[in-house]
Amino acid sequence: MSFSFFKPKPKTPPEVAKSIKESLMALDIQTIVDVRALEKALEEVEKNFVTMRCMLCGDGESEPNMDQVSQLVEEVCKEDVIDLLIHKLPSLGWEARKHLVHCWSILLKQKVDSKYCCVEYIEQHFELLDFLVVCYDNKEIALTCGLMLRECIKFPTLARYILESASFVLFFKFVELPNFDIASDAFSTVKDLLTKHEKVVSEFLTAHYDEFFDLYEKLLSSTNYVTRRQSLKLLSEFLLEAPNSHIMRRYILEVRYLKVMMTLLRDSSKNIQISAFHIFKVFVANPNKPREIKIILSKNREKLLELLNNLSPGKGSEDEQFEEEKELIMKEIEGVSV
Structure with missing residues (x-):
């Protein structure tokens, strides 16, 4: 005998969106004060997130119905569910957050009539991105917010x-937070911001050159080894990109940044020394070095030559090229005259 007629009728996309909205709105101040009410409300949110995930991703037995997916995306925007998904994050349980993260990238990437509805919604409510950033200060949800932010950053308007x-x-x-996982996650987000969209980054660095590099210099001078190493590696990645060549030309004219690289060349870590060399060499190789740069190189000639002479990347395929570059840079330093 079949009991299939006892199965509840599957919810439609509008019903799913409405259920999610109502369960999230139930996480109000009164609910949070009442432990039992909170537990029940959180269970309802989690159940609705599972339903949303099945509709967006399929249930393991069948593929998602793309018409339903498109309709659900439209509904979560129309009903302001996107706003609630973000603002109610601090109240959600771990399982609910896990389901949300899984759904988030699908919601953002899903087109409806050639439009990214959820992205457009966030473009009209940019304060949601500010909220996600600030939530890095909440260790319970920091990593969830980081994952959601990096999905947002894939879209140039949101990254900008x-x-x-x-x-x-x-x-x-x-x-620089003491929690290593959160600090590393935050750095991953910064890396995406500075490398995903070359044109956006180039325009940003051009418009905010002084403010940005003032802040970045502090990372390069951090007492934290991981921060110094990651920051230096990332600097090489975005500063040596072709669209940022004008930024590099400006950067290598400044004595303060030459001094930062010279300090990093003396770092106790060989990895940091090698990374610093690849930026330092651009200062030295610049055919249009300002007089102030030449003075610094001339005053520190002997120390720099000794330091570079002892600098080696170790055995490997890049060793020969590194030694050739180092030799050229040492010759350039020897020939510097004020």
């Missing part, structure tokens, strides 16, 4: 907003 927002400055604090 974060770079140019007041909240971007907070990342320079977050990457």
Whole structure:
């Protein structure tokens, strides 16, 4: 005998969106004060997230119905569910957050009539991105927010907003947090911001050159080894990109940044020394070195030559090329005249 008629009728996309909205709105102050009510409300949220995940991803037995997926995406925007998904994050349990992260990238990437509905929604509510950034200060949800932010950063308009927002400055604090996992996650987000969209990054660095590099210099001078190493490696990645060549030309004219690289050349870590060399060599090889740069190189000639003479990347395929570059740079330093 079949009991299939006892199975509840599957919810439609509008019903799923409405259920999610109602369960999230139930996580109000009154609910949170009442432990039992909170537990029940959180269970309802989790159940609705599972339903959303099945509709977006399929249930393991059948593929998702793309018409339903598109309709659900439209509904979560129309009903302001996107706003609630973000603002209610601090109240969600671990399982609910896990389901949300899985759904988040699908919601953002899903097109409806050639439009990214959820991305457009966030473009009209940019404060949601600020909220996600600030949540790095909440260790319970920091990693969830990081994952959601990096999905947002895949879209140039959202990445541009974060770079140019007041909240971007907070990342320079977050990457130095004592919690290693959160600090590393924050750095991953910064890396995506500075490498995913070359044109956006180039325009940002051009418009905010002084403010950005003032902050970045502090990372390069950090007492934390991981921060110094990651920051230096990332600097090479975005500064040596072709679209940022004008930024590099400006950077290598400044004595303060030459001094930073010279300090890093003396770092106790060989990895940092090698990374610093690859930026330092651009200062030295510049055919249009300012007089101030030449003075610094001339005054420190002997120390620099001794330091570079002892610098080696170790055995490997890049060893020969490194030695050739080092020899050229040492000759250039020897020939510097003020």
